[in-house]
Amino acid sequence: MTNDVQERLRRIRGGGEPKRHNARTIAALTTNPGCSRRAVLDAAGVDKAKLARHIGFPSQFGQSQFALIRGYQFEAQVKADGCAELITLLRAHLGLTLPEVSYEDLNDVAGNDDNRLRHRETKNKLGRRDDPGTLFDHPMLTLNVAGQDVFLEPDLIAFQIKGKFHIVEIKSFAVIDGQADGAKVAAAAIQSAVYVLALRNLLVEKGFSPDDVSHNVILVTPKDFSNQPMVTFVDVRRQLTVLQRQLSRLTRIEDLLELVPERVSLSLDADPGEVAFDLGSIEPRYMPECLNTCELARFCRHEAQGSTYAMGRTVMEDLGGVDTVAAVLDLARGTREPAPDQVEVAALLRLAWSLREESLGTAA
Amino acid sequence: MDLSIEELERHIDELRADMRRAAQAGDRVLVEELREELREAQASWEEALTQVAARTPAADGRPAATSVAPRARGEAIGRGVRGSLLPLREQVHHALTLLTVPAAPRLIVAVHQAFFGTVIPNSRLTSLRRDEERSFRAAPFARPYYLCPALTADRLGPSRGLLSISTWPIAERIIGPLSPRVHFLTAAIKVAEAIARTPEPRPEALRLLARFAANIPGGADGSGPGTVIEAARAELAIHEEADRITREEAGKRAGRLTDVQRLFGVRFEVVSVVEDAG
Numbered sequence: 329m330t331n332d333v334q335e336r337l338r339r340i341r342g343g344g345e346p347k348r349h350n351a352r353t354i355a356a357l358t359t360n361p362g363c364s365r366r367a368v369l370d371a372a373g374v375d376k377a378k379l380a381r382h383i384g385f386p387s388q389f390g391q392s393q394f395a396l397i398r399g400y401q402f403e404a405q406v407k408a409d410g411c412a413e414l415i416t417l418l419r420a421h422l423g424l425t426l427p428e429v430s431y432e433d434l435n436d437v438a439g440n441d442d443n444r445l446r447h448r449e450t451k452n453k454l455g456r457r458d459d460p461g462t463l464f465d466h467p468m469l470t471l472n473v474a475g476q477d478v479f480l481e482p483d484l485i486a487f488q489i490k491g492k493f494h495i496v497e498i499k500s501f502a503v504i505d506g507q508a509d510g511a512k513v514a515a516a517a518i519q520s521a522v523y524v525l526a527l528r529n530l531l532v533e534k535g536f537s538p539d540d541v542s543h544n545v546i547l548v549t550p551k552d553f554s555n556q557p558m559v560t561f562v563d564v565r566r567q568l569t570v571l572q573r574q575l576s577r578l579t580r581i582e583d584l585l586e587l588v589p590e591r592v593s594l595s596l597d598a599d600p601g602e603v604a605f606d607l608g609s610i611e612p613r614y615m616p617e618c619l620n621t622c623e624l625a626r627f628c629r630h631e632a633q634g635s636t637y638a639m640g641r642t643v644m645e646d647l648g649g650v651d652t653v654a655a656v657l658d659l660a661r662g663t664r665e666p667a668p669d670q671v672e673v674a675a676l677l678r679l680a681w682s683l684r685e686e687s688l689g690t691a692a
Numbered sequence: 693m694d695l696s697i698e699e700l701e702r703h704i705d706e707l708r709a710d711m712r713r714a715a716q717a718g719d720r721v722l723v724e725e726l727r728e729e730l731r732e733a734q735a736s737w738e739e740a741l742t743q744v745a746a747r748t749p750a751a752d753g754r755p756a757a758t759s760v761a762p763r764a765r766g767e768a769i770g771r772g773v774r775g776s777l778l779p780l781r782e783q784v785h786h787a788l789t790l791l792t793v794p795a796a797p798r799l800i801v802a803v804h805q806a807f808f809g810t811v812i813p814n815s816r817l818t819s820l821r822r823d824e825e826r827s828f829r830a831a832p833f834a835r836p837y838y839l840c841p842a843l844t845a846d847r848l849g850p851s852r853g854l855l856s857i858s859t860w861p862i863a864e865r866i867i868g869p870l871s872p873r874v875h876f877l878t879a880a881i882k883v884a885e886a887i888a889r890t891p892e893p894r895p896e897a898l899r900l901l902a903r904f905a906a907n908i909p910g911g912a913d914g915s916g917p918g919t920v921i922e923a924a925r926a927e928l929a930i931h932e933e934a935d936r937i938t939r940e941e942a943g944k945r946a947g948r949l950t951d952v953q954r955l956f957g958v959r960f961e962v963v964s965v966v967e968d969a970g
Contacts, residue, residue: 409796410872412876412904416906429873429931431870436849438844438847438849438957439959442960
């Protein structure tokens with residue numbers, strides 16, 4: 329990335345240090361890959377939560393305290409006593425042999441938990457070929473996001489069997505009768521994909537092949553209504569593709585910046601109205617899903633009022649080519665002449681309107 | 693409680709500070725645990741004060757007061773049910789002596805509850821290690837033993853969260869890559885043996901044994917401590933030799949350390965990371 333670009337991103341950020349990414353925020357990048365606003369803001373390292381508050385649309389998320397405690401307790405249970413429960417599971421499901429019980433704690437290096445030191449230790453321990461080891465607790469990985477190395481500290485274990493590394497992700501949502509909440513599994517899969525990618529980068533530096541890290545992630549979750557852990561394999565190949573595309577998009581940020589006016593600066597010291605106006609000049613692509621993953625979603629939703637894409641992908645696709653709700657209603661009532669590409673949609677809308685009139689009469 | 697009244701006062705101050713920190717961190721469970729401990733400490737202090745008063749003639753020449761605040765005494769007696777009268781470090785010492793291997797606070801708490809029936813607040817174990825090191829630095833070897841971290845085999849640094857006893861041979865305090873499993877199996881054997889010795893083991897002890905049994909191949913095949921011991925020994929035989937070699941080799945290196953380092957581990961104080969070429 330050139331200095332010019334860095335300078336522009338700094339101006340967009342309004343000076344100061346860029347906000348650090350973590351696996352959660354990197355995973356969130358992939359939910360709405362078409363959104364230029366998010367791509368630019370993330371590349372610049374803007375603190376979106378603070379920005380949203382500044383312009384009067386505070387975000388309401390963050391993890392619940394209870395969820396955090398539950399997650400922490402379940403992880404501690406699975407990892408207790410040299411990962412006793414995890415070893416039992418891996419022996420049963422992956423054919424781990426009895427002598428393979430080696431466990432290395434990478435949480436700190438001789439009482440020091442400096443990120444760089446831990447990253448180096450991780451690299452040395454995972455990259456050694458003579459004595460490969462089996463379980464590695466809390467390895468410190470890095471990933472390059474928008475030209476910056478981001479430290480990733482997965483709450484997980486890297487696990488090596490027959491020369492192949494796996495990511496073990498411990499999550500506290502229950503899998504009941506073989507079924508789990510789809511959204512949670514999807515979130516876990518994309519986060520794991522971030523780690524798979526980071527682990528691949530690390531091992532490639534050590535002369536391994538990317539294929540030495542499996543795309544099958546081992547997900548450990550509580551079984552049914554108990555605290556008993558169980559194992560599920562999750563194939564994250566699709567997530568890896570999406571992730572790589574989105575990350576390369578951030579490094580090719582120049583193209584996106586060309587569409588952003590030069591003057592744009594989102595400094596928190598500036599007048600909220602001006603900041604909101606500037607923000608408006610960066611192309612968004614709001615979808616209802618954004619509310620779960622992006623701090624700015626409330627602002628974008630407000631901005632998107634009256635447009636058809638604010639109603640979600642299905643509605644938007646059904647109304648292909650018609651951008652605003654007002655236009656939709658006009659077409660339905662027949663008060664507006666459809667453009668050539670809107671003829672088909674307009675016919676459908678008029679039919680829907682007449683059906684509605686018939687069933688509801690004048691009450692509508 | 694054999695702490696002096698001055699020590700109790702310090703302890704109470706520390707507890708208050710810990711409570712404030714826990715409250716600031718929003719950890720309500722910890723605050724409650726500490727509050728309970730503070731209540732106990734205050735009851736002990738009242739008791740100690742009464743004893744001091746009984747030993748000291750009053751300034752005005754009248755006989756020493758003999759009345760004890762009834763509530764304080766009542767609490768002091770009732771306390772035996774939940775907490776122990778022994779100082780925390782001695783309770784930890786008991787549990788570790790039973791296990792014979794370095795252990796995490798979680799296991800220490802479970803073992804103590806299973807065999808001694810008293811609850812050690814998990815949270816206090818964290819500050820314990822710090823207190824032990826401070827005490828040793830202030831007056832080396834003033835106590836018969838210290839509770840100190842196990843040491844990692846590669847760097848002889850303090851291992852995260854594993855406690856051991858300073859009087860154990862150094863090789864017994866070292867953690868190699870295989871040691872967590874070896875220690876788990878050894879702990880299983882020791883717990884099973886202790887249960888076999890107890891005529892009526894507590895339900896907590898049996899639960900602890902079941903937890904061990906479930907994670908040892910063949911451990912849950914039969915019932916009772918005998919099966920667990922047999923199964924654990926069978927797996928132990930696979931790892932023991934390799935683990936012993938690692939630990940003894942590291943133990944030899946530890947001979948070059950200072951007393952403080954040998955007890956509390958070598959720390960990386962200054963960080964200057966040079967990217968390695970490999």
